[in-house]
Amino acid sequence: xxxxxxxxxxxxxxxxxxxxxxxxxxxxxxxxxxxxxxxxxxxxxxxxxxxxxxxxxxxxxxxxxxxxxxxxxxxxxxxx
Numbered sequence: 063x064x065x066x067x068x069x070x071x072x073x074x075x076x077x078x079x080x081x082x083x084x085x086x087x088x089x090x091x092x093x094x095x096x097x098x099x100x101x102x103x104x105x106x107x108x109x110x111x112x113x114x115x116x117x118x119x120x121x122x123x124x125x126x127x128x129x130x131x132x133x134x135x136x137x138x139x140x141x142x
Contacts, residue, residue: 063098067091 070091074083113120 063101067094067098 071083071087074087077083078086
């Protein structure tokens with residue numbers, strides 16, 4: 063969603079130019095940015111909570127959960 067909002071801003075810049083595009087985009091899209099930021103906060107809050115509460119366990123699991131570290135097929139092209 064954030065990538066799409068940035069894309070819309072770039073399109074407005076290309077169409078209208080500098081300051082006018084920024085003003086228009088700010089008036090029209092602030093609610094969308096607010097929703098996107100709140101969604102990001104809601105999605106990352108549980109991960110951040112676990113990371114801060116159980117730091118050693120979290121980072122130990124981070125290192126072992128990689129799809130590229132332990133795979134059945136050694137040839138990555140064949141694996142997918």
